[in-house]
Amino acid sequence: MPRSRNAQALITLCSLLAACSSNSDPQGNTPDGGGAGGDAGSSAGGSAASGGTAGAQGGSAGQAGSSAGGSTGEAGAGSGNTGGAAAGSGGVSARDTYYTKDGKIYDPCGEELVMRGVNHPTMYVDRSGAALPEIAKTGANAVRLFWFGTHGVGIGEAEPAIQAAVDNHMLPILELHDSTCKWSLDDIQSYWTSGEAVSLITKHQGHLIVNIANEASSPSDDAFASEYSAIVQTMRSAGIHVPLMIDAGRCGRNYQVLLNKGAEVMAADPEHNLIFSAHLYDPLTRDQLAKLMGDFQGAALPFVVGEFANREPPGCGAALDYGGLITEANSRGIGWLAWSWGDNDPNKRWNGDCDEFDMAETFAYDSLFGWGKEVAVSLPASIQNTAVRSPWLRTGSCQ
Template sequence: MVKKQKFWITLMAALLVIAGWGHQAPKAAAASGFYVSGTKLYDSTGKAFVMRGVNDPHSWYKNDLSKAIPAIAATGSNTVRIVLSNGTQYTKDDLASVKNIIALVNQYKMIAVLEVHDATGKDDYTSLDNAVNYWISIKDALIGKEDRVIVNIANEWYGTWNGSVWADGYKKAIPKLRNAGIKNTLIVDAAGWGQYPQSIVDYGQSVLAADSLKNTMFSIHMYEYAGKDDATVKANMENVLNKGLALIIGEFGGQHINGDVDEAAIMKYGKEKGVGWLAWSWYGNSSDLSYLDMATGPNGSLTSFGNTVVNGTNGIKQTSVKAGIF
């Protein structure tokens, strides 16, 4: 009797499995690269990814790469934003050099955010279009690396505090990149040298809609205007997130030309709201902006600001988690 019961139980279980086989949900396939969904960025393993890292001034210190990248990795950073040039203002970083940068960053288990710096503060569309054409010219370095390379189209393009013209520019730029076969997650800096987040609040949804892949996120640069105090930092983050847009703080310092920056608030709300941030910058700022240096050289010791960002409350050491591919 016991044997018969076991037989029938086994048979019924097998029949149920067979009957339900066609109705089982297929196993989710891994994505080919980073992707934006709502207010979050996800890596190719499907894990939410929150950037924690620094900006590396590579284009002005090209010979320091092999020193700077390991030193940045040693902070625990999961991301490094690399300053590149398309040659219109600074010395061009060619295809071979960009491939080398990506390989080195990857070796040290960080995600590379690449940006073109020549368009900084410019208002003319040609400057933005030059950045787009640069990405297209080096797309062989980007295609196939969507799981480890993110494209910050143009650093602080559109210096004027005007959202509509800023948006019109990106509504042309993004489709051009997509039509060229570039599928990497894109980052768009706010207008007003990155410090006018109202441009994202007012027009970010329409800029995202111009991306056929809906794989664009937005960046505020928090200095003395966008990051001046706790209330401003909190409101600027929330106002973008409340629009259903993905956000990072692509640059921030501890102070700037016209006032203080509340870096503690940036790190606090970055953790609380799951917003990524990348401090400016590892080293090499001009003497009048040396307070922005995080280290005394490409592989030098940490400055006071650097120590705050790396070892402070809500800093890199406490909050950085590597991308799923690593």
């Protein structure tokens, strides 16, 4: 929904308050990890950290109009490319976070976001965010940052990568990989609701999405709905207000559970601010891809393709129609994130299960090759040819 440009005074204040702070913590020594291919034939998902805004928690001010149907709030000062104030239709309003409405995703200014980006194995290979300026050269507007909660690395160490994403005009999506292809959400919930995690998320909430659990695989649709409803409510009660992304079951591939139960989980969220994600590694035909995406449009559920590549895991299985996938998604305004922009060593591959999943030889933009270069740069439906960065992403303000 277009934003109003009537609130010049508040927009000016927002611009004046923007500040930049970045922690350049040293890279940890955690050993490299595996890439794609979970125990049920999934590709391992990246985690997404979100970044750079220290927007002050807004009150319920600004009654003079909300942006794209959202609630109003106070303007907050932030770090990096952050601002607080968003101009809403009919007057001044401020949102502290991205939000969803009627199946779409909006930034704090009320501009729609259609994700175009990649996954990056941040925790293992790039905690400083060195690859992010190179990823940004594609024009990407989002990056999903891989993280673990059980490997002895504090969530605070994700902050440099979060800030690097924001400084390079991309929305970070921070994700926990611990429950890949299994159903174990208790530790995930405890990690996200820890004081350290809540503090980090709140600090950066104007430029952040939290992907609760990579490819967690429930035993049934009912278990999916009940347990995700509970964890969403617990995270909201802990003070987390950013959009929460929820992956499909069966190692991210069971998109049908999202269609069956997504509305129920959304209704359980007191803020109705969820995004649903499927990892499309099954060899679907173009017609099947079109139907899948049309079904999500019809359900009015905020939906993204959180992972895809050129082959079906495990191993380098059946060839996938990645060009058809991104074309169908683009024609329907559906976001997508390719898997994956891996490590910085040209002599090995991050994705041990199938090295073809690597989009680039190193962190460098110039090292893109094969299907990765097509998806990022050369296809008509590529990131470079279709991604849009809103003023909020570019400057941290609404203009």
